Every structure is written in structure tokens, then in C-alpha cells.
Amino acid sequence: MPRLRWLQCGTLFLLAALVISGIQPYDRLTWLMEVLPVLIVLPALWATYRHYPLTTLLYGLIFLHALVLIMGGAYSYARVPLGFEMAQWLGLERNPYDKIGHFMQGFVPAIAVREILLRGAYVKGRKMLAFLVLSVVLAISATYELIEWAAALIMGQGADEFLGTQGYEWDTQSDMAFALLGGISALWLLSRLHDRALVRLGR
Numbered sequence: 103m104p105r106l107r108w109l110q111c112g113t114l115f116l117l118a119a120l121v122i123s124g125i126q127p128y129d130r131l132t133w134l135m136e137v138l139p140v141l142i143v144l145p146a147l148w149a150t151y152r153h154y155p156l157t158t159l160l161y162g163l164i165f166l167h168a169l170v171l172i173m174g175g176a177y178s179y180a181r182v183p184l185g186f187e188m189a190q191w192l193g194l195e196r197n198p199y200d201k202i203g204h205f206m207q208g209f210v211p212a213i214a215v216r217e218i219l220l221r222g223a224y225v226k227g228r229k230m231l232a233f234l235v236l237s238v239v240l241a242i243s244a245t246y247e248l249i250e251w252a253a254a255l256i257m258g259q260g261a262d263e264f265l266g267t268q269g270y271e272w273d274t275q276s277d278m279a280f281a282l283l284g285g286i287s288a289l290w291l292l293s294r295l296h297d298r299a300l301v302r303l304g305r
Contacts (some may be wrong), residue, residue, distance in 0.1 A: 109161060112165050201276070207242065207281045212284065236286065
């Protein structure tokens with residue numbers, strides 16, 4: 103199947119998932135805040151497809167990240183059934199699905215930032231490339247934590263479902279640590295594959 107057809111099918115799948123998740127979410131405002139990145143990024147990807155197409159690898163990662171966000175929005179992160187299953191397997195007291203979200207918050211942007219830096223020839227040297235990628239990943243994570251802080255100030259107790267802290271006082275720090283871990287994992291696992299994807303893209 104041609105790449106464009108795969109992207110179209112993936113988009114339709116995400117739109118269907120969005121609709122289904124929004125029919126009866128656990129909390130309507132939480133759902134909206136969690137899926138907002140998908141609502142912003144999806145049209146942006148299609149708007150830039152002709153002039154700045156991404157690698158198929160990056161499109162696939164964005165698709166997976168979108169599914170994580172949609173699932174978290176539907177149930178709220180502290181109540182995703184998969185998280186309860188994981189907690190039982192790992193002997194955890196808290197639902198860890200939130201950490202999956204923050205891991206992906208580092209894993210996927212790491213490849214996105216890497217792609218932008220390499221295609222624009224903005225940096226030379228693999229060590230500097232890795233440093234800048236991880237710096238941006240942490241900046242994104244910190245920005246998101248500031249958004250959560252602002253939501254807590256504005257909404258008070260109404261932000262509990264969005265924050266997903268589950269009473270853990272070090273939630274902010276652990277969220278950023280998981281994002282950093284995600285970024286490191288992406289660079290370690292996918293850098294060579296990403297290099298080949300960039301060659302195929304001809305950029």
C-alpha cells in the first residue's frame with residue numbers, strides 16, 4: 103500500500119478513536135485537554151505534508167503517541183484499564199499509565215527534533231545532536247508541567263483528573279524523568295533506523 107494511503111488510513115483511525123473516546127469520557131474537560139495536542143497536530147501534519155513531509159517512522163510514532171493521549175483522555179490517566187493491569191503485574195500501588203504518557207512525551211519528540219535538526223543541517227556532530235535533542239525534550243516536558251501547574255491554579259480540585267498525580271508528591275519530577283528516559287531510549291534504539299528513513303525520504 104502506498105505511503106499516502108497508509109497515512110490516510112491512520113488519520114481515519116485516529117479520527118474514529120477521537121469520536122469514540124469523546125462520546126462518554128470520564129470527564130469532558132479532562133478529555134478535551136488531553137486530546138487537544140492531537141486536534142492541533144493532526145491538521146498541521148496534513149497542512150505541511152506536501153511542503154515538509156516527515157519520515158514514515160516519525161509519522162508512525164506520532165500515531166502511537168496520539169493513541170496514548172486519546173486513551174488517557176477517555177478514561178483519565180489514573181483510570182486507564184491497561185494501567186491497572188500493569189500495576190497488578192508490577193506490584194505497584196498507583197496506576198502507571200501516566201508514566202507511559204510522559205515516556206512517550208520524550209520518545210516521540212526526540213525523533214521529531216532530531217529530524218528537524220538533521221534536515222536543516224542546524225548541528226554537526228552526533229554528541230551535540232544528542233545533547234540538543236534531549237535539551238528540547240526536557241524543555242517540552244517542563245513546559246507541559248507548567249501548563250499542569252497553571253491548570254491546577256485556575257481549576258483547583260477540578261484539575262485533579264488532568265494532573266493525574268494520584269497523591270504522589272514527586273509526580274512532576276518523575277514525569278520529567280520519564281520524558282528524559284523516553285528521549286534517551288529513542289536516540290539509543292532508533293537513531294540508525296531514523297538515519298535510513300531520512301535517506302529514503304531524500305532529505
